[in-house]
Amino acid sequence: MLTPAIPQAQSSSTSLESDERAWIALDDPAEWSSFSQPLENEQQDWESRLAIEGMHCAACAFNVEKALKAVQGVSSAEVNATSGRARIVWSAAITKPSDWLSAVSKAGYRALPAADAFAQDSRRKNQRLMLWRWLVAGFCMMQVMMYAYPAYVANAGEMTPDMLNLLRWASWVLTLPVLLFSSGPFFSNAFNDLKMRQISMDMPVALGILITFIVSTAATFEPNGWWGAEVYFDSLTMFVFFLLTGRWIELRMRDRTAGALDALMLRLPASVERQKADGGFERVAVRQLALGDIVRVLPGETFPADGTIQLGNTSADEALLTGESRAVPKALGAEVIAGSYNLSAAVQVRIDKIGQTTRYAQIVALMERVSAEKPRLALLADRIARPFLITVLFAAAASAAFLWQEDHGRALMAAVAVLIVTCPCALSLATPAAMLTVSGALAKSGVLVRKMQALEALTTIDTVVFDKTGTLTHDRMEIGKISTAAHLSQSTVLAVASQMAQHSLHPVSRALVRANQSSLADDAQFAVSNVQEISGFGLIADASLGKLKLGSAKFCEIANEVLQNAQQARESEQGSLVYLVADKVWLASFEVIEAVKEDAASAVSALQRSGLAVEVLSGDKLQSVTRIANKVGISQVSGGCTPQEKLQRLQFLQQQGHQVAMVGDGLNDGPVLAAAHVSIAMGQAVPLAQSQSDFVIMSGELNRVPHLILQAKRTMRIVKQNLIWAAVYNATCVPLAVAGMLPAWLAGLGMALSSLLVVLNAARLANATKLITPTL
């Protein structure tokens, strides 16, 4: 068989030339908007984002920067070594993208237009603003404290009224930026809520800030007035600072979780080399690809779309998409999936699926939907939040009314404490924070959570039902018992057979190749030549042993008595037999059986140890199901079931009061999966968009099942802790505040800490990627 020549693209001079041709495509202004945006100035400047390849240190970033700046018409260039990104401003009147792209190339690096950059940009802008708001609040708070301190320690009459007034004025001035700038988000959110006639947790906060400021301002300018003589600038700045601290950390945590999903979502390259009609390659934007296009993917690049390898031989890293952490060999004719990395060699790929139909796009769409979904407990918390907030407003008013006669200022500040201290956000954050963190972490390890609700259901199950084919067993075949003619050893026949089988992609041939452990194949005595595949029957070849045939009994023309002997020697009735003959003389027969997944037994025993009942439910013959079940240690077996009978068995279990999780391959057991309390689909075969299961284990590893159940239990435990904490916190603090016993600054601290605690508690789930040795 011919080994296809691997296309040569690594040699730097040719790749430079082909890149240069490709970049000319980017000189078309229609392409610019995908990686650039125009700057509003006279020079017709554009701002572009590039992804730079080949940088390994900070000095590299500097070199690239220098190379870019040397190009005429490039007015600024900044390269970030950590993220591998560059930002460049260039004038469309003087230069073209191909000019500066080739300048980078000449400096020894590779630049690609980066399309996703602007999304990251807006996130960074948000983070900066948030940090700035927080720092303003922090510094003003510290200084206001200084001004407040003398008033706390001085005895009556020690400070002149002038000095007291001066300090208040100074505090007032420094409170202004906190009120007008740092608290901006609270006010704008509250205002939006008011417009939409709804209520959220920013409403009481904004109200509290406003009341405090009015009371203190009045006391500053009219010390003898109706509002009383106390100022609360220190409380005001302090609780704004605490609240912003809480929010800032919350934002960072959320970005980190989102980052886990982003790593997956931003996998596709921006451009790719496509074969032109004349056989050359041009670099085009990925969204210009059409079905049937041939693209060349270099090592280190990601595959832009689902496709089939047409030329070359490589291996791919599909870890993020399938959970398979080892490199997957990809030979001629193998399918590659969008978003996976090409690891070892340049290959040419025919595009079979693009855009939304790729497996990658389906995964991304799924994850986007799940992250927007609200689990039942969160919905409940949200429903409670509204009446809760209205109650808080009333409680605040009541506590103000109660203390009104005593001191107007103090009465209002008690109301403020009530408004600030209540934290419905801890309540409504409790569930989604935990579930989102765990689904992000699980997605990284190749388990997709399709319905967050199912995490809750998973903790209550007591029975796990497995399908057999594709779930407990691999889709591939395995060689069982080998019987040989008297003068040959098993390893010899296997070596010969695998030599022949190498040339075929038939499942049985692959099983033979895998089964061959010996190095006898290298021995010239067993060398085979002229291997031919007779499609649907078997293989023929020439060898020193004679004219070899490998295939079914009929194809090999096996004599009847041999056939009977071979049939009797079989381990079970299930496996089929494949024969090897030389010049029509029987040499060996191989039993072909289903391969049980390596981790099946350990996964099943982990489930049983944790007290779950395990069953097998299969449409296959009872005997073969039993054989597999015995191997993995399951005693409750139902075989030979039609889909209808499978469903009946499941319903029978459910009627007996069992909570059942069904693990299937997601293809032919759809109705059963749908009927189970929780459904887990295995494997790469699942068309994600159609699959109705709650979880998809993309690697097909069975060990993920106990792992998943364990993580679900941890998640619900943390959700419960969060909810209890939020309830206890509100139940203690609100009455204290209503009674006027809680100063406003302490209320702010309490609220910030309570929601922070919830988020931090949820963050503990982020380590769910690790496959813990399954002991539940």
Next chain:
Amino acid sequence: MDILFLLIPLSVVLVFAVLGGLWWAIYTGQFEEVEAEGERILHED
């Protein structure tokens, strides 16, 4: 203690000056690439 009538307004001004410095630091990206700044000394110019 009359000097306080000058020093306290001055301290307010000082806070604004410090905040101005922080604004510059944030918006020139001082807090974003902490590692890179340390490595800059290794560059030629």
